[in-house]
Amino acid sequence: MASIGRKKYFVGALVLTTSLSMSGCVQITPLQTRDTTPPAPNSPQDSSDIIVPDEADTPGALDALRAIDVALxxxxxxxxxxxxxxxxxxxxxxxxxxxxxxxxxxxxxDRESGDILRETPLRLSREQTTAPAVTAHQAIETAVQTIPGRVVYLDLDSHRSNIVWEVIVQADSGSLFELYINAATGEVVKQERYDD
Incomplete structure (x- = not known):
């Protein structure tokens, strides 16, 4: 029913815009096409959204596993x-x-000191409302066994109707790789280079 209402609104807006355009009140410019699929709530859009650890790591700086331990x-x-x-x-x-x-x-x-600087409420996605069988620790261990390097991003997501850990690893070579790890079985179900 809401779909019909939206269609009526769209048709009405189209008629009004066309009328205004023909009268010279409004100039219509062509729309640019783009992907309108909404991104996952907290997913990085491309590799420029991923922050990688400073090149000159300070000894003792927290890696992903230690940051999880501090938080938990x-x-x-x-x-x-x-x-x-x-x-x-x-x-x-x-x-x-x-x-x-x-x-x-x-x-x-804080990556250097391990101090908790602040906390904020987190709006959980559908995938995040139940604790997975495969923990974040286990997903990280699987990811770095598959692609040696360090984890810079991890999120519970869905892939082909399964709950997965989306994990981004900065390989020892410096390249970024994205892995999907089944959150029920721990199996790597997708692996690809993560570039623009």
């Missing part, structure tokens, strides 16, 4: 997403957690 020590639950972000000139791990009370929280963990 502060807030028990299941990690459902993780990404490296830049905040006020420093790199921080954003760690999204499904709490034991089924609410979401995002913790910002």
């Amino acid at each position: 020590t502060a807030t028990p639950g299941a990690v459902v997403e993780l990404g490296l972000e830049q905040e006020r000139g420093r790199q921080v791990w954003e760690v999204g957690i499904l709490r034991t009370d089924n609410t979401g929280v995002e913790l910002y963990v």
